[in-house]
Amino acid sequence: MGYVAVKGGTDAIANSIELVEFYRIKDETPPIHIRQLQAQFRLAIDKIMGEGSFYAPEYGALALKQVEGDVLEAAFIMRAFRATLPRLYYSAVIDTRNMFVQRRISSSFRDIPGGQILGPTYDYTQRIIDTRLADESYEQVQAFLQQFSARISETDRKAITTFGKVIDMLRAQGLLKGVGNRDDESEEGRRLVDITREAIKFPAPRSARLQMLARAETGGLMALGYSSMRGYGGVHPTVGELRVGLVDVTVSDPTGRSRYIGRVRVTEAEMITKAKTGKKSERSAGSVPYYAIGYGLCFGQNETKAICMGILDRAMRNGTKEAPANDQEFVLYHTDGIEAMGFTNHLKLPHYVTFQSGLNNVRRAVARSKKQAEANAASAPEPPMATDATASPGDAERMPSEVLTEL
Amino acid sequence: MIPSFKKFNSRFNFAFIDENTKREIRRKLLKAICLPGYQVPYSSPEMPIARGWGTGGLHVTLSVIGKDDVFKIIDQGSDASVNACNLRDFVHRVTHCRVTFDTHAATLIQTRHRIPEEQLNDGQILVFQVPQPEPLRAVERYETKTREMHGEADYARMWVSLYEAFVRYGDIMQGAGYPVMVNGRYIMSPSPIPRWDVPNLHQSDCLYLFGAGREKRLYAIPPHTDVVPLEFDDVKFRIEQFPGIRCSLSGTGGAFMDELYNDLGHFRHVINDSDFLDKLVEHKTRPQQWSNKYLQQVLDEMNANPDLES
Amino acid sequence: MTRETSYDEIFDAQAHFRLIMDSMARPGKLNVLNGVSVQPPGSLNRASALIGLALLNADVSFFAAQNADAIGTYFTANTASRPAPAAEADFLFLQGLDHPQGLEQAKSGTLTYPDTSAFIVIDVAHLSLTRDQITGPMLQLQLSGPGVDGQQTVFVAGLNDALLTTLREKNVEYPLGVDSILTDQNDRILCIPRSNRFVVGGL
Numbered sequence: 039m040g041y042v043a044v045k046g047g048t049d050a051i052a053n054s055i056e057l058v059e060f061y062r063i064k065d066e067t068p069p070i071h072i073r074q075l076q077a078q079f080r081l082a083i084d085k086i087m088g089e090g091s092f093y094a095p096e097y098g099a100l101a102l103k104q105v106e107g108d109v110l111e112a113a114f115i116m117r118a119f120r121a122t123l124p125r126l127y128y129s130a131v132i133d134t135r136n137m138f139v140q141r142r143i144s145s146s147f148r149d150i151p152g153g154q155i156l157g158p159t160y161d162y163t164q165r166i167i168d169t170r171l172a173d174e175s176y177e178q179v180q181a182f183l184q185q186f187s188a189r190i191s192e193t194d195r196k197a198i199t200t201f202g203k204v205i206d207m208l209r210a211q212g213l214l215k216g217v218g219n220r221d222d223e224s225e226e227g228r229r230l231v232d233i234t235r236e237a238i239k240f241p242a243p244r245s246a247r248l249q250m251l252a253r254a255e256t257g258g259l260m261a262l263g264y265s266s267m268r269g270y271g272g273v274h275p276t277v278g279e280l281r282v283g284l285v286d287v288t289v290s291d292p293t294g295r296s297r298y299i300g301r302v303r304v305t306e307a308e309m310i311t312k313a314k315t316g317k318k319s320e321r322s323a324g325s326v327p328y329y330a331i332g333y334g335l336c337f338g339q340n341e342t343k344a345i346c347m348g349i350l351d352r353a354m355r356n357g358t359k360e361a362p363a364n365d366q367e368f369v370l371y372h373t374d375g376i377e378a379m380g381f382t383n384h385l386k387l388p389h390y391v392t393f394q395s396g397l398n399n400v401r402r403a404v405a406r407s408k409k410q411a412e413a414n415a416a417s418a419p420e421p422p423m424a425t426d427a428t429a430s431p432g433d434a435e436r437m438p439s440e441v442l443t444e445l
Numbered sequence: 446m447i448p449s450f451k452k453f454n455s456r457f458n459f460a461f462i463d464e465n466t467k468r469e470i471r472r473k474l475l476k477a478i479c480l481p482g483y484q485v486p487y488s489s490p491e492m493p494i495a496r497g498w499g500t501g502g503l504h505v506t507l508s509v510i511g512k513d514d515v516f517k518i519i520d521q522g523s524d525a526s527v528n529a530c531n532l533r534d535f536v537h538r539v540t541h542c543r544v545t546f547d548t549h550a551a552t553l554i555q556t557r558h559r560i561p562e563e564q565l566n567d568g569q570i571l572v573f574q575v576p577q578p579e580p581l582r583a584v585e586r587y588e589t590k591t592r593e594m595h596g597e598a599d600y601a602r603m604w605v606s607l608y609e610a611f612v613r614y615g616d617i618m619q620g621a622g623y624p625v626m627v628n629g630r631y632i633m634s635p636s637p638i639p640r641w642d643v644p645n646l647h648q649s650d651c652l653y654l655f656g657a658g659r660e661k662r663l664y665a666i667p668p669h670t671d672v673v674p675l676e677f678d679d680v681k682f683r684i685e686q687f688p689g690i691r692c693s694l695s696g697t698g699g700a701f702m703d704e705l706y707n708d709l710g711h712f713r714h715v716i717n718d719s720d721f722l723d724k725l726v727e728h729k730t731r732p733q734q735w736s737n738k739y740l741q742q743v744l745d746e747m748n749a750n751p752d753l754e755s
Numbered sequence: 756m757t758r759e760t761s762y763d764e765i766f767d768a769q770a771h772f773r774l775i776m777d778s779m780a781r782p783g784k785l786n787v788l789n790g791v792s793v794q795p796p797g798s799l800n801r802a803s804a805l806i807g808l809a810l811l812n813a814d815v816s817f818f819a820a821q822n823a824d825a826i827g828t829y830f831t832a833n834t835a836s837r838p839a840p841a842a843e844a845d846f847l848f849l850q851g852l853d854h855p856q857g858l859e860q861a862k863s864g865t866l867t868y869p870d871t872s873a874f875i876v877i878d879v880a881h882l883s884l885t886r887d888q889i890t891g892p893m894l895q896l897q898l899s900g901p902g903v904d905g906q907q908t909v910f911v912a913g914l915n916d917a918l919l920t921t922l923r924e925k926n927v928e929y930p931l932g933v934d935s936i937l938t939d940q941n942d943r944i945l946c947i948p949r950s951n952r953f954v955v956g957g958l
Contacts, residue, residue, distance in 0.1 A: 047530035100453065114495070121490035122457050124465065235469075235814065237486035237661035239868070240589045367587055377659050380496025384576070387498065387528055390703060391521045391558045391717060395639040396620030397704075398685040403614045459765050468812045471772045472845075475810075476870040478779045479934040479948035481901045485870045509776070511769045567781075596866035628901050628950060630930065648904075652780045667780040667902040667950075 062106050075099035084303070084338020085109050089375050090116025091234075091253040093302050093337050110255065114376050125235070127289035130296060134306050134335075136200050137283040141339075144204045145277040146310055152201040157282065158339075204279040205308050205331060215313065215328045240367055247354060247370060251347045252336050255375025262363045262373065263346030266353045271361025273353045275309035275332060282306075282339045305341055307334040309348035330355075460507040461539040466490055470508040470663070474654060477665035482627025483595070484578050489661040499532055500658030502555045502574035506536060509570065509654070510553055515543045517551035522559040522701070522717040529557075548720045549732065558621065560642035562700045562721040563732040565651035567668060573636040575657035578664065580624040580634040600632050603675070611680050623682065626673045627666060635672075640684045641701045644737035646672040684739045689750070692716040695725040698747045699740070757794045759833050762808055767791050771809040775936065779946040783898045783907025785882055789942045796825035800878040802938035803848055804829070807876070811836035811846060818844035820857045844873060851879035851914040851937070855921035861933050869930040872949075875922070880913025882939040894919070900951035909945055911937065919955050922947070 063069070076083060076099040083098040090098070090113040097119065101112035141157025144150045156162075208214040231238075231246045233253075238246050251259065266273040284301045291297050313330035332355075334347025353363040362368050372378060458464065466488060473485045492500045510516065518533045520526035524546040532555065537544050545551050548563040557574040565571060581591040584602045594600065603624065610618040621637040625646060635643055636655060646653060646666055653666040666672055674682035687702045693713040700721060702714040716722040724732050734740065767790070774786040788802045795804035798821035807830050811817060816839035819826035826848060827838040841847060841857035849857055864872035881889050893912040896919075899905070914937070926932035932949030947953060 047525045047527045048534065051527055051531055051534075097453070114491070115493075117491040118493040121466075121492070122461070122463060124463055234490065235488050237488060239486065240587075367589070371588075376491060377496045380498060380500075381576075381659055382497075383495060384497030387557075388521045388526060389558075389637075391639055391701070392621040392637045394702070394704065394717075395637075395641075395685055399616065399618050399620050402686070403616060403618070406615050464764055464768070465812050465814065468768070468810060469814060471776070472810055472815070472874075473870065475776060475779050475874070475934065476872075478776065478902075479950055480869055480930050481950060483869060483930060486868075509769075509773060511773060512766065592867040596869075652776075665780075667948075669781075669904045670901040 070103055072096060072099040072103055075102055081339060082107075082109055082112075084340055085256060085343075086112045086116055088337040088340055088343065089113035089253060089255055090120065091337075092116045092120040110375050110379055114379065117376050121234075125232075128232075129299075130288045130290065132285050132287065134281065134285060134304070135203055137281060137285050137304075137306075138198070138301075139201055139281055139283040140303075141283070142201060142279065142281040143277065144279045146204065146279075150204050150279075151207075159341075201281075203308070205310070208278070208310070208329060213329050214310075215330055238370065242366055242370065244351075244355075247366065248333065248335070248347070248351060250370045250374065251334065251350060254343075254347075254370075254373035255378065256340060256343045256346075258373035258375060258378065259346040259350060260342055262369055263349040263353075266349055266361060266363035271353050271356065271363045273311055273332070273349050273356075273363070275311040275349055275352065277345065278308040278310035278331060280305070280307050280341060280344065282341070303338055305334075305336055305339050305344040307341070307344035307348040308332075309334070309345065309352060311352050457539065459540065460510055461492070461535075462490070462504065462507050467508045470504055473663050474505065474508070474665065477654070477663050478652075478667050480631075481666055481670050482625075482631030482633035482664060484657075484662040484664045486661055487663050489658050492658070494532065494535065496659040497576060498528060499555070499557060499574040501656030501660075501663070502557070502572050502658070503532065503536070503656070504658055505572045505654050505656040505663065506553060506555050507539070509572075510536070510540055510542060512540070512542065514540075514553045515545050515551050516540075516553050516555070517545050517548065517720075518555040519559060519561070519719070520557040522561075522703075523719040525719055546720050546723070558637050558639075559701070559718065560638055560645050560735075562716075562718040562734055563724075564645075564735045565649065567650040569651045571651055571653050573638075573653065573655045575634065575636040575655050575662070576659075577622075578634055578655065578657035578660050578662040580622075580632050595631060598630060603632060607675060608677065608680075611677070617676070617680060617682070624675050626671075626675060628670050628672075632675070633664065633666075633672075639701055640674070640682065641739075643672075643674050643682070644684070644739050645735040647737070648672075684743075687714065687743075688746075690714050692722070692725075695722060697725060697731070699734070699744045757796070757829060757832075759793050759808065762791055762793060762833070764808070767805075768809040771805050775806060775809065775944065775946070778936070778944050779902075779934070779948055781902045782900065782946055782948060782951045783884075783903055783909055785884060785909070785943045785945055787942050788938075788944060796822055796829050798822035798850060798878070799826050799829070799848060800938040800940060800942075802942045802944055803876045803878055805942075806936060806938065806944070807836075807846065807848070808833060810874070813837075815845040816843060817846040817848060818857055819848045820853050821850050847873050847875045847933075849875060849877045849918070851877050851911075851918065853915065853918065855915070855918045858918060858921050858925065858933070861925065863925055863928075863931045863933055866931065869932070872931070873933050875933050875935040877914070877918065877935060877937045879911055879937050879939050881911070881941070882937060882943045882945050883910045884908070886910045895956040896947075897954040897956070898947065898951050899953075900948075902948070903951065911945075913939075916955065919953070923953070925949075 076095050082102060083095050086098040086101060086109055087093050101115040105111040139155060141159060142155045205214060227243045229243050231243055233246050233249045282305045284303050286298055286301055288296045288298050309332040310329050313328055332348035332352025334344035336343050350363055350369055354366050354369060356364040359365040470487055473487045477485045492503055494500055494503060516536055518529045520529035533544055548561040552568060553570050555572040579591050581594055581603055584606050585591050607617050621639050622634055623640045623643050624632050625635055625643060627633045635646055648669050650668055652668055655664045676682040690702055691698050692715050694715055700716045700718060703717045704712050705715055706712045721732060724730055771788050774788055778784050778786045788805045793801060793804050795801055811830055811834035813835040816837050817830055818839055818841045830836050842860040847857050847861050858875060861873040861875060864870060883889050889910050889912045891912060893910050894914055896909045896911060898907045922935060926949040929949060934949050935947040937945040
C-alpha cells in the first residue's frame with residue numbers, strides 16, 4: 039500500500055455505488071418489472087434504442103430501470119453494450135413502402151392516396167394533467183382493453199395493406215430531384231460507410247451523415263433543426279410524409295438466401311423543401327425550380343427526431359456554412375448525446391495539474407507586468423504608449439487567457 | 446403475474462473489446478508508430494466508461510494488454526484518484542492482469558495528464574488519455590482544414606498564435622498540453638501534461654501511445670524520436686518553476702508540485718507523483734529521474750541551496 | 756486449405772502483435788514469432804502467416820505475389836480477410852527474391868490520410884544482427900530514424916536489392932509511403948517503417 043490513500047478512492051467509489059443503489063430503492067416500493075417499463079414507457083424506450091443505436095426493447099427497459107429513468111444515461115448503457123456484440127451481418131435495404139403503417143400524415147396535401155392516418159399521437163391530446171391516472175387500477179385497464187377490442191372489426195384489420203409514398207407522386211411529375219449535391223454524387227459520396235467501424239471523415243458521405251443523425255440526441259437535433267427553420271439557414275420545409283410503423287428486417291445468409299430476422303418500429307420523415315436551381319451562372323433565364331427532400335429515419339416512434347433529421351439532412355446539403363445547421367462538422371460532432379454528455383461531465387474529473395501549469399504562467403505574467411509598472415512609475419510619470427504591447431498597464435488587469443485549448 | 450424474460454446476455458471478451466476491433470486498433474497503432482505524431486482515425490467503439498473519461502486510453506490499453514502485463518494507471522499523477530481507481534478496477538476485472546502502483550514494476554502504464562517522474566525504460570509503454578488530439582484546433586475549428594494543414598505541414602497560423610501571446614503577455618502562455626514538433630514533421634498535442642513532462646517525450650527509451658476516444662484518433666511517439674516543444678529563437682519554451690519550493694512531506698524538490706490549501710487558506714506544496722513520493726517517504730530512496738536539461742537545471746539549483754525550506 | 760486449429764485468436768494474436776509493435780517501434784530489433792505451430796501454404800514464411808493471423812480480419816484485404824490461390828484461401832479461411840489487387844490491398848505478402856512489381860503498386864496513402872497505405876510483409880531467408888550468422892550472399896542494411904538510437908545494422912539473406920530500391924522510392928515522399936515487415940525462415944521479424952531511412956551494402 040502506498041503512502042497516498044489509494045484505498046480511499048476505491049472505497050469512495052464503492053460507497054458511492056452503494057448510495058446510488060440506496061436512492062434507487064430507498065422508499066421500499068415494489069420493484070418495477072422491466073416488462074412494465076417496456077409496455078408502459080414505450081416512447082422512452084424508443085428514444086433509448088434510437089440514441090443507443092441498438093434495437094432491443096427489453097434491454098432498453100432494463101437500462102432505463104438501472105439508471106432511475108435517465109434516458110440519455112440509459113442510451114449510453116445500450117451503446118456500451120452494443121459495442122461488445124459482433125457485427126455479423128448487414129441487413130438488406132428496407133423499402134418503407136412495405137411498412138405496416140400505424141400512423142401516416144402528409145402536410146403537403148389535403149388528401150393523399152390511401153388517406154391520412156392519424157394513428158397514435160400525443161399531438162391532439164390536450165396537455166392537461168390527467169389526475170385519473172393517479173389511481174389507475176388493473177381492472178380499469180382490462181375494462182378499457184375489452185371495450186376497445188370489441189370495436190375492432192376483424193375484416194377491417196385484415197384489409198390493411200401498404201401505402202404508396204407521397205414523394206412518388208411528386209417524382210412522377212418531375213418536380214422532385216435527387217439529393218443534388220456534388221459531394222454526394224462523387225464515388226466517395228455514394229460509398230455506404232459503417233460509422234461504427236470507421237471514424238467519420240469530412241466531407242462525410244450522406245450515408246455517414248444520416249447514420250450519425252439517426253444515433254444523435256433528440257434534443258440536440260431539435261435545437262439545430264429549429265435554428266434552421268427560425269432563420270439561421272432558412273430550411274423551412276413541409277412534411278411531405280411522416281410515417282410510423284413496422285418494417286421487416288432481412289439479412290442474406292452465407293448461401294445468399296434472404297432470411298427474415300424480425301420487425302422494428304421506425305419513424306420516417308420526408309421533408310420537402312424548395313431547392314435552389316444550382317449556381318448563379320446556371321440560374322439564368324429558363325432555369326426551372328424544383329423540390330428536394332430531406333430524409334430522416336430513426337428507431338421507434340420519435341417524430342421530433344425524424345423531422346429534425348430531415349431538416350438537417352437538407353440543411354447540410356446547402357453547400358455553405360453560413361448557418362450552424364448547414365455545417366456538417368458542427369452538426370455531426372456536437373449532436374451525439376453520448377459523446378457530448380461524457381465530455382461535459384469529464385469536467386468533474388480533477389484538473390489540478392493542468393491548472394497548476396496555467397497558474398504558473400499567469401503568476402509569472404502578473405509578476406512581470408507588476409515589475410514593469412513599478413519600473414515605469416520610477417522612471418517616468420507618463421504611462422507607456424498603448425502600442426507597447428509587451429507590458430501595458432491595461433494588460434496587467436486582464437487575466438492572460440490560454441492561447442490554446444487545455445482540457 | 447408478469448412473465449420473466451428468459452435470459453440476458455452479459456458476457457464479454459478478454460480485455461472487453463471484441464477481437465475485430467482490437468485488430469483494427471492494433472493495425473492503426475502500427476500506422477501511428479510509422480508516422481510519429483500523425484493522428485490516425487479509428488472506429489472508437491463505446492466503452493462502459495463515459496466519453497472524455499479515458500475511453501481512448503482504454504482502447505489502446507485493452508488492445509495491447511496481455512495476460513503477463515503488469516498494469517499501472519495514474520490520473521493527475523496519482524494512483525489514488527477516483528477515476529484511476531475506477532479504470533484500474535475495470536482493466537483488472539476484464540483481464541485479471543497484475544496491477545501495481547510501482548512505476549518501475551509496471552510494463553503498461555495508462556495516464557491522464559502526467560508522465561511519471563521516474564524514468565521509463567525500453568520494456569515499458571505509456572498510454573496517454575487524450576481529450577483533444579488536435580493541436581491546431583484553437584487556431585482552426587474545422588477538421589477538414591486542420592487535416593490539410595498537417596498534410597501540407599502548413600503551421601504558420603500556429604506559430605503566429607504563439608507569437609501573438611508573446612506580444613501580448615511577454616511569454617508563450619500555453620500551460621499544459623504544450624504543442625511539440627515530432628520527428629521534424631508533425632505538430633502534436635502531448636495531451637494536457639504539464640510542460641515539466643514535455644522534455645521527457647524526446648528521445649525516450651519507452652514507447653508512447655496516445656488514445657483520444659471521443660475524437661476517434663490514435664497517435665504515437667516511438668522511442669528515440671525527436672520531440673521538440675515549439676519555441677522561437679528569442680522566446681524559449683520553459684517548464685513550470687517552483688523556485689525554492691520543497692515538498693512538505695518529503696522535504697525535497699525537483700519534481701512537479703501540487704498546491705494544497707487548508708481551511709485557513711494557507712497552502713503547502715506536495716510532490717504530485719504519488720508513487721515517486723511514496724518511494725521518497727517510505728523507502729527513503731530517490732528513484733532514477735529523467736535526464737533533460739530543464740530538470741537538470743532545477744536539480745542543480747536545488748543542490749546548490751540544500752537548506753532551503755518551503 | 757488449412758484451418759489453423761491450434762492458433763488462439765485472442766492470446767496468440769495479442770502476443771504476436773506486441774512483438775510486431777516492439778519491432779516496428781524499434782526498427783532493427785529482431786523479434787521471434789513462435790510458440791504456435793501453424794501450417795501455412797508455400798511461399799509464406801511461418802512468421803508471415805502469423806503476422807496475417809494477428810492483423811487481418813474482414814475489414815481489410817491482402818495481396819499475395821506468389822502462390823496467390825493457396826495463400827488467398829488460407830487467409831480467407833482463417834481471418835475472413837479478402838484477396839485484392841496489389842494496388843488496393845492493405846497487406847502485401849511478397850517474396851524477398853521477387854520482382855518489386857506488387858510493391859510498386861502498393862497504396863501509399865494521401866497527404867491528409869497517409870495511414871491509408873499498405874503494410875508490406877516480405878519473406879526472406881535469414882535476418883541477423885551479426886554477419887557471421889549468415890552464409891552466402893547477403894545485404895547489409897543500416898537503419899536510422901525514429902525508434903533507432905543512432906544507427907542499427909542488420910544483415911539480410913534472400914532479399915532482392917531491387918525490392919529495397921523500390922521500397923526506398925515508395926518512401927521518398929514522406930509521410931506518404933508503405934511500412935514493411937521482413938520475416939525469415941527462423942520466425943524472426945524486422946520492421947522498416949516509412950519514417951526510417953536505410954542504406955544498403957552488398958556483401
